[in-house]
Amino acid sequence: MHMATVGRVAGPAVGTADRPRLRTGLLLAAPAIAIFALLFVAPLCTLVANSFRTQQGALTLDNYVRFLGDPFYRGVLLNTLKIAALTTVGCLLVGYPFALYLRGRSPRVRNWLALMLLSPLLVSMVIRAYGWLVVLGPNGPVAGAFEAVGLGAPRLLYNDTAVLIGMVHVMLAYMVLPLMGSLDRIDPTLVPAARGLGASGWTCFWRITVPLSAPGMLAGAMIVFSLTASSFVTPAILGGPKVKLMPYFVYTQATTTLDWPYAAAIGFVLVIVTTGLLLGYARLLRRGRGEVVFA
Structure with missing residues (x-):
């Protein structure tokens, strides 16, 4: 009592x-x-x-009915999500080994490599996109390498492949930085202890390093996916009018046809779908011990 x-x-x-x-x-x-x-x-x-308004200011649902009822616009939405997902996977496949390599390096080497990783962010996105336009063009070094070995140069511009290459280059740093922070927080004695108990290097990687770095993968994937889905400059330059993405149609509806309500509806649909997918992805990565809990 x-x-x-x-x-x-x-x-x-x-x-x-x-x-x-x-x-x-x-x-x-x-x-x-x-x-x-x-x-x-x-x-x-x-x-x-x-x-939810017409161009005259009256309340309406026609903008959403028009978008969701048109298979062309639904296809554009799916293609936007596909490009964002593939860019996220590409950044993870390229960025995870790089972040893992940085983990065991000396502070001086880490600083230099991190500077190399971040230095493209100091250059305008437009300049980087036009740089890839030259590299992937018919007279660029990639086409020259194919011709040197007797192969016909593939079409690498104004398609999904060009957009993926450019977006992975632009978004790579946003994946590597969260991964570096997550890997640095892993106890360095865990892997030697597991190896001492008989675990192989591959087992230590899959059972210790990957699960404990899941928060960094989650954070990097969310950043890359959301930024890619809403990106306009790089897809517009490298993809051209042949690559149909949602931000391009928001731009054209707002600046060419001057249909601001419909542009707002397209943008809000993209926000809702992207947010819903990110929340679902975070729930799939939830750990029983609470290592990754977003919602």
């Missing part, structure tokens, strides 16, 4: 003591919250409101 009474009395006291700390935290976070609300929440609310 006495201990229960003490617990009831001590509970509010602890909560009262935490209130100043909570207020301090809210005050420190207030600028970031205000910027987030101003630059993301408010434009998103405006986008949603415009998507």
Whole structure:
């Protein structure tokens, strides 16, 4: 009885003591919250409101009926998600070995390699896309290499392949950085301990390294997928009008046909579908011990 009474009395006291700390935290976070609300929440609310209106301002659902009822636009949505998924897989296949290699290097080597990884981010995305336009073009080094061995140069421009190559190059750093942080947090004694108990190197990799680096893979995949699905510049330059993606149609509806409500509906459909897929992906990666829990 006495201990229960003490617990009831001590509970509010602890909560009262935490209130100043909570207020301090809210005050420190207030600028970031205000910027987030101003630059993301408010434009998103405006986008949603415009998507339910006609060009004359009347409320309607016709924009969504028009999009969802047209097999062409549904195909564009599926192709956008396919490009985003393949880019995510490509970045993971290229970035994971690179992040794993960086884990065991000296700080000096890590810094130089990280600088090489991040240096493309200092160059405009347009310049990088036009660089790939030259490399993959009919007179570029790739075509020259095929011709040197007696093979016909494949068509590498204005198709999904060109877009995938360009997007993997653009998004690779966004996959490697979360992986590096996740791999660095793994206890370095776990693998030697497992090897001492008879586990092979492959078993240690699949049973220790991969599961414990899952948070980094999840974070990198979410960043790459969402950025690729909404990317416009690289697909427009490397894919041209032949590669149909959602951001291109948002741009054309807003600037060419001046149908802002329909452009808003296309953009909001992309936001909803992308968010839903990311939440579903996060749930699939949930661990029983709570290692990866997003929702």
